[in-house]
Amino acid sequence: MNAPIDFFFDFSSPYSYIANEWIDAVAARHGRTVRRRAILLGATFQVAELKSPVAYPMKREYSLRDFERSARFEGLPYALPPVFPIPTHNAARVFWWLADTQGEVAAAAWARAGLRAVFTRGVQLQDAAALKALATEQGLDADEAEGVWSNPVWKARLKHANDEAIAAGIFGAPWFIVDGEPFWGNDRKPQIERWLASGPF
């Protein structure tokens, strides 16, 4: 029995979107499952004293170009949303509600739908109406979803997930843990592939 791959992501992370389209197939090829974990980069950045790459003018210019090119490199559709980055608390709370009450498959479907909505259609997940519409599209009850993201229980669940991530040394996304080994970034795919294929190197 191989350990699952832990995959930490933020709904507002372009590289998380790209890696999320890849992780299931590579896991399956190597007899692994994926355990997704929605986090808030804002929380990890604060503790790690970091900022988004787009918060620095010079890095921003390169990063916007690299987001797009990295998506093209994988053959994925991509468009920078009109507001970026966006707060993703509510989408992440819905994720944890699905993960804890319906399981990994439902949570993974929500993750995929949310990331695709942001990075291919510019859906602003911080907007309650847009998020409710996405919930409906995904076959969820929109009012129930809104009840979830307003509920202290699911707020606490997300906070717990962030705290766990921070305690594990995680400060960015996507972040993978494979057999205890941490890999940060969509660009660590080649290293992850080798690890999955032939073990520690």
Add this chain to the structure above:
Amino acid sequence: MNAPIDFFFDFSSPYSYIANEWIDAVAARHGRTVRRRAILLGATFQVAELKSPVAYPMKREYSLRDFERSARFEGLPYALPPVFPIPTHNAARVFWWLADTQGEVAAAAWARAGLRAVFTRGVQLQDAAALKALATEQGLDADEAEGVWSNPVWKARLKHANDEAIAAGIFGAPWFIVDGEPFWGNDRKPQIERWLASGPF
């Protein structure tokens, strides 16, 4: 005639060391030459309002692990130097002196020797005696090398190289420019390889 690949590096950058061991072979496979450019990350970081990844405690821990793993991934020897990062002004001035007076081959040999010295033997290039010893090992006149790094002409040459890099939007290393396209980081190798093989994507 294909344009040369511009390769910007800092002698104190582990990912520059790793990429420097790769760039010549990949360039040759695709009928390209490499034009190396020694820069000081300290100068680019200041303008870009960035800091070294090892300046942030959480990022430091991951980065030190990733430097080592990324070298192992390529089958390269690697050891974190006893002091890190180090000032690399003098080594970079010698680089520019060689580039301008002897040409690319001599400068590339110095780049390789310097990066290997730092990241396989812990040579402290900021130390005059250590840098003179390295110059001697490389068949240079150590006193002449010392004269170079103390000379306002070569100080100005390095400053000019930094200013040019900053004007081109460069804030990190290794940094590659291929046909005008900027690629930042050792982890952009797969994208660079595809670009070289089949052009813009």
